[in-house]
Amino acid sequence: MRVVAAIIAVLTLFLWVSSLTMAANTANQTVTFEVTAINEVSVSGDPGDLEVNTATAGSEPTADTDATTTWALTTNQSTKKMTGSIDEAMPANVTLQVNLTAPTAGGSSQGDVTLTTSDADLVTSIATVAESGLTITYTLSATVDAGVVAQDTRTVTLTLTDG
């Protein structure tokens, strides 16, 4: 008799504990946000025509500059850099340089950089930043040895890459 009562009591206790684990008074939902690498660069447009057409007697021709365009970038990564190149070599004794203003949030401008068909560092040590309206200054120069050079164009490619 006592054994039967004990068995029923234990069974009751077991079922009561089981009910606590089976009862679903909570429910879970998962929220996930994936943030991808973001590296976006743009320029405001093309600079005006650059023309070397004056000189001071006794000196090399006067270089021409254009600072009417700007660049913008957004990156959520650190240690990036901007590089630049042109699609075709300049004529002999003619040089095209570009100077990119560095973001105020971080970055080091390399100043006036001569553009070639190989990538050259223009701004280094760029950290996480979102800035626009950063000045681009182009400078075209030529020595007297260049002679008369017919009007031509070059495509400048600016690239945000790992630095």
Next chain:
Amino acid sequence: MKRISFFIVFFFLFLVKIEAIDISATGGWSETVDETNLISGAGSDLIDTYESATNATLASISNCTDDSDNWRVEVRRNDSGWYGDFTISVKRTSEGTGTGSISGGLSYIEITTTDTELFSGAGNRDNINLQYKLTGMSINVSQSNYNTTIIFTVVEI
């Protein structure tokens, strides 16, 4: 024999007593943030605020004894690789269905790591629509996956 009968009756009475109000939920929210989420292209920051679909989660209350069985639903989160400056909120966007009643929770409430009441009601309700909102996104948030578990708890009152 009488003692055996008493215990058997007590046993079955206990069986009836152990049923509790249940909550279940389906859905969730998954979002990818990339360059298309910039406010205005290069030079701009990421959009700060994101909202899920209005029915991102469907919650149901069941196992009520009848329509006078009162309950409330609380919500909290448990982070597993979350960004400290994110704020996530939830609100109810539908009544659900059923013969019971429901109230509250129609404005966003912030989901913290401690339980906060979301809405309350009585009786069974099915497919209560819930919507989420996240704020605090920016380019200062590094490339990664950020996760949190939203925990809904129904409390009988």
